Amino acid sequence: MKLENPTPINWKFSERAEQLQSSVIREILKVTMRPEVISFAGGLPSPETFPVERMKAAFDKVLSEQGKTALQYGPTDGYAPLREFIAASLSTADCKILPEQILMVSGSQQGLDLLGKVLVDEGSKILVETPSYLGALQAFSVYQPQFESVDTDEHGLIPASVAAKGEGARLMYALPNFQNPTGRTLSIERRMELVETCARMGIPLIEDNPYGDLCYSGEPLPKMLNMNPNGVIYMGSFSKVLTPGIRLGYVVGPVPLIRKLEQAKQAADLHTAQLTQMVVYEVIKDGFLGEHIPTIRTFYSRQCDVMLEAMTKFFPQGVTWTRPEGGMFIWVTLPKHIDSKLLLDEAIQHNIAFVPGGPFYANEAEKNTLRLSFVTVSPERINEGIEKLGKLIKAKM
Ligand SMILES: Cc1ncc(COP(=O)(O)O)c(C=O)c1O
CATH class of the missing domain: 3.90.1150.10 (Aspartate Aminotransferase, domain 1)
Structure with a gap:
């Protein structure tokens, strides 16, 4: 018919x-x-x-041993053992991150969308680097903000420009490591100054860090999250260290914000696939990364x-x-x-x-x-x- x-x-x-x-x-x-x-x-x-082989073995193991849980609906905030693992890996001697501060998302791109949804009204001023990640501009644009471009130089974002332009801003979006698109990295001094400036002005600071682990020499620089866990929203992703096809990332922030993001995520997709979260946990839990x-x-x-x-x-x-x-x-x-x-x-x-x-x-x-x-x-x-x-x-x- x-x-x-x-x-x-x-x-x-x-x-x-x-x-x-x-x-x-x-x-x-x-x-x-x-x-x-x-x-x-x-x-x-x-x-x-x-x-590929490691993922294949993990899919097999998870499906053989916990198939019914893996194929069922799961909690919106994510698979608890994976959240615990991430919380521990982000904690430092003087900054403990708790699992309830973590929301698993379907790629950090979804995190950007959810952040736009809960933090940005039409006309809200939001601060971005010059230039910035195109996908973030695209995600935030849906919520019709007023973008304010923060000045940069060959060393990346200039914190003094945040102080000069940031009055009344609803968020600052920054990529401190091997920035997309410029490849630039923010020095420890500038990170500190940026964190202090945003804290003083009451501006939530988004630290988007999908490339941070991919340093060619030495160790990754300290995360801004650990400099001020009450004012920084951290975004991590498995796309560049495992595979992007599994669409798995996470947002880390103060609990009230994470609960609000969780509500927004419920409306968007209920939760990120339980199967892939369990598989990723299986792959990384013994130190594979x-x-x-x-x-x-x-x-x-x-x-x-x-x-x-x-x-x-x-x-x-x-x-x-x-x-x-x-x-x-x-x-x-x-x-x-x-x-x-x-x-x-x-x-x-x-x-x-x-x-x-x-x-x-x-x-x-x-x-x-x-x-x-x-x-x-x-x-x-x-x-x-x-x-x-x-x-x-x-x-x-
Ligand atoms: C800076 C930045 N943030 C977020 C993303 C989105 O990553 P995901 O695959 O975790 O959604 C990308 C992807 O290229 C990126 O470059």
């Missing part, structure tokens, strides 16, 4: 939905699916790092070196770039007159892709910037791609 020629619906979207836009990166990724394209555009981790993460660090560090060397060789004078100490991205600044969006159109014709910098800016964009990711392309193709890109840039100098 089916209606004959039903009148087509004239979709009337909400005002909120009308102003939604597709992420530029997702659009570019469609082009880069073609195998001949050398893509520095993706923000994807390298699949070479996915512990301690062996696994160093292999990712070494791999990404080599890839990064290959790209930096190729850039030194093939990019013309007048182009500058960041030298990340971890993570997945290099940020390039071209001479002012070169628009990276137009450069991309040309580059795609030569089967090269990157992400133009514009969409990473909440307000006025620096159009002569672009982001390169070095983790999913082989060293040979990095060299080939950077050489071709260098030629295209040179032709515009």
Whole structure:
């Protein structure tokens, strides 16, 4: 039974939905699916790092031993043993994090959406770095805030700019480690100053840290969460240290906020899949990340070196770039007159892709910037791609 020629619906979207836009990166990724394209555009981790066998064994174990629990609905705040594990791993000598301060989410991207939902009203001032993570701008935009761009320099966010611009802000969103898109890292002094400034001004500080463990040398810098657990909302993710396909992240914060986020999450998806949480717990509970993460660090560090060397060789004078100490991205600044969006159109014709910098800016964009990711392309193709890109840039100098 089916209606004959039903009148087509004239979709009337909400005002909120009308102003939604597709992420530029997702659009570019469609082009880069073609195998001949050398893509520095993706923000994807390298699949070479996915512990497939380990995950397979854990799925098998969880389903064999606790299948009925794993396949049942679960609690909104998440699988308790995993929350306990995360709380312990985030605790320091003078800052204990409790499991009730943790909400498991379906990727930290969901955490951003939920934070927008519970903290942002239409017109609320929210502070973001210049530039910032595009996915966060996209998530917060749904709630129609007023973005205020905090100044940055080659060392990342400038805390004094928060003091100057932050009056009345509802939140500050910061990426202290190997920032997406610039690859920059915030010094301990600046972290302290930022935490103090936000605390003094009563601004909740979001510390988004999906790349923090991927430092190429030394140990990760202290978390802002541990400097002021009452004022910092921390976001972690398993996407870059295990696999993104399981969609598992967490938000850490003061209990009243976590309870409010939990209500918002109930409305969104009831809970994050119990099965994947149990599997991840099974994979990491005996210290697997301690062996696994160093292999990712070494791999990404080599890839990064290959790209930096190729850039030194093939990019013309007048182009500058960041030298990340971890993570997945290099940020390039071209001479002012070169628009990276137009450069991309040309580059795609030569089967090269990157992400133009514009969409990473909440307000006025620096159009002569672009982001390169070095983790999913082989060293040979990095060299080939950077050489071709260098030629295209040179032709515009
Ligand atoms: C800075 C930042 N935050 C959050 C996310 C979302 O990560 P997840 O896979 O945990 O949703 C990403 C993904 O690339 C990211 O770069």
